[in-house]
Amino acid sequence: MIVTSLLDTDLYKFSMMQVVLHHYPAAQVEYKFKCRNPGVDLVPYIAEIREELAGLCSLRFTPEELEYLRGWRFIKSDFVDFLALFQLNAKYVEIYPAQDGPGEIEIRIRGPWLHTILFEVPLLAIVNEVYFRNTQRGLDLSEGRRRLREKIALLRDTEGFHDCRIADYGTRRRFSRAWHEEVATTLRDGLGRQLAGTSNVWLAWKLGLTPLGTLAHEYLQAHQALGPRLRDSQVAALETWAREYRGDLGIALSDVYGLSAFLRDFDMYFCKLFDGTRHDSGDPFAWGERVLAHYRANRVDPSTKVLVFSDGLDIPKVMRLYQHFHGRCQLAFGVGTNLTNDVGPEPLQIVIKMIRCNGQPVAKISDTPGKNMCEDSAYVTYLRQVFEIPADPEAVPC
Incomplete structure (x- = not known):
């Protein structure tokens, strides 16, 4: 297994998850995967990614891990108690070949925000490692x-x-x-x-x-x-x-x-x-x-x-x-x-971004247009109007 601990993720996932538990426990969300490298073929590795996903969903927080989290000054005891019962569920994740172009894959995560927020980082780590261990076998580090x-x-x-x-x-x-x-x-x-x-x-x-x-x-x-x-x-x-x-x-x-x-x-x-x-x-x-x-x-x-x-x-x-x-x-x-990921081969530029919340499109309009990601161009236009963001002539369509 690539990911062997639910702690193998970024800290801000836990800090955000605690807010979700306390303020938005019923929120429903959707995330979408994107590989920004042109010409990368991930389709042959779908079965392997799914296998690693199953392993990820078998994990639980151990008593030692929970005790470590409980020691943080900003983590509240009820959140740690919730994590003691927590387990990721693969039913919220779909992985399949994309329609957009050869070699591209779709990863969609849909479900309660509280139960899907921890998927993003380990899933991206899984895609990376599956890809490189297949394309760079025996690489001298x-x-x-x-x-x-x-x-x-x-x-x-x-x-x-x-x-x-x-x-x-x-x-x-x-x-x-x-x-x-x-x-x-x-x-x-x-x-x-x-x-x-x-x-x-x-x-x-x-x-x-x-x-x-x-x-x-x-x-x-x-x-x-x-x-x-x-x-x-x-x-x-x-x-x-x-x-x-x-x-x-x-x-x-x-x-x-x-x-x-x-x-x-x-x-x-x-x-x-x-x-x-x-x-x-x-x-x-x-x-x-x-x-x-x-x-x-x-x-x-x-x-x-x-x-x-x-x-x-x-x-x-x-x-x-x-x-x-x-x-x-x-x-x-x-x-x-x-x-x-600076070992020789070109790194993958992959992301998983939230695109919907409670059935509504959501988006970001950052200061780097290529980072924008949304499936509803009309919503992005509306968002620009509401926040008085001028249209960028070089922006990549979402």
Whole structure:
């Protein structure tokens, strides 16, 4: 089995799941898989992916895992009690050849949000590992180890970057589970305090690292169907999060409707309430400058706030961003694919995104058009009107 523990996922899945349990236990959702690499044939591996899915759905949280979760300051006892009874169910997942093009596959996840939210990350890890163990049999990982050593040395040994810290965000696109563990172990031993932690809860538990994460796009997208009127959905999502965590896990994601729409909603109250914001699309330097200016305009000292960068980072880009913003605010960097799938072959660019909630379409309109994903173009047009988002002539149709 590829995934052997339900902890082998990203922390923000648990933080969002707790909110779903307490506030939206009846919500129904739909997720869709997409591979952005052209010409990748995944159809031959459908049976193998289904077999791994069955293994995933056989897992339960162990008493030791539950005790670990219970020790987190922001996890509530009733949520851990729920997880003690929890098990993923394959009836919510369909995997079949797509109609769109040769080699493409459909993965659809439909069901209660509370019972489907944990599918995304392990399913993506399964698709990755099934694909690479079939197409790269016996791959010599010495090249991956060489590249990893160079990255560690660059960050560790360059003068002026001793306070620059990175985190592993690479679960969903890793080459394999074993390689992910080796990468995290090597980073821990090679970087010391410069490794802030990992988004992967199982590795954090096993290797004694700090688990990191807050919320993802799906949380804000779902509020398009869960909130009051659509225009207030982003505010409703942030307010519900604040009610649940009372000041903990205070990093807001800024790109579900683009930065301009986010900043219109992220007023002085939210500027003071949340610890910082996360970048995940668009030019990170321009984004950071606008966010810092927004804090100043709302009479908040930017040096007390965190900017989290997590969009397609590698170590040189981390260092450029650190050099640009260091001393002006607090900084955090989440590096994903470039750490956990940089071994030689081209990584898969695969995602699973929420596309419906309670029967209604949901979408994000990020600052990188290629990241948009929705099956209802009329809804996207309406969403743009509601949030005053100008149409992008280069946007990829959803």
